[in-house]
Amino acid sequence: MFVRHSSNTAAARKPQRWVAVVELRAYRRFVELAGGSHLIGADMVRLKLLRRSALLAASLVLWGGNALGRDDGRYANSPLKPWFDSLRSQLGPCCSDADGFAVADPDWESHNGRYRVRLDGQWIDVPDEAVITEPNRAGRTMVWPVKTAFGISIRCFMPGSMI
Structure with a gap:
């Protein structure tokens, strides 16, 4: 033209x-x-x-961005493995597609009945549906984050004792 x-x-x-x-x-x-x-x-x-x-x-x-969880077999013979596998929150099974890990006491807090946890340097509010209310056999605070393209969400959260 x-x-x-x-x-x-x-x-x-x-x-x-x-x-x-x-x-x-x-x-x-x-x-x-x-x-x-x-x-x-x-x-x-x-x-x-x-x-x-x-x-x-x-x-x-x-x-x-939708990566699946992995199990490298490190804890296959742990006496707590069946208990961890049975853990469920209202959002679903904890160990299905998310890797749980222990959180140090300075990296989580409770205020007015709500929890929040620090992951990858940012504080994330824990939804009420993700909180596991049964007794914590592991003794430490545990969190099961799920990383997506939209950020980090919490699938399960089990509070420990704040000492």
């Missing part, structure tokens, strides 16, 4: 206007702008490839 300035004598008296002419070629497309600059069809192809690769990268990041 070529855009050129009209140079009629009648146009000299009136405000200048733009006239567009379209030219199609089998292998290239040109756009000529007022300043003589050109956008070649190859640049448009590069822009399309860049857009496609950005969409692919975004979809891989979102798909990869």
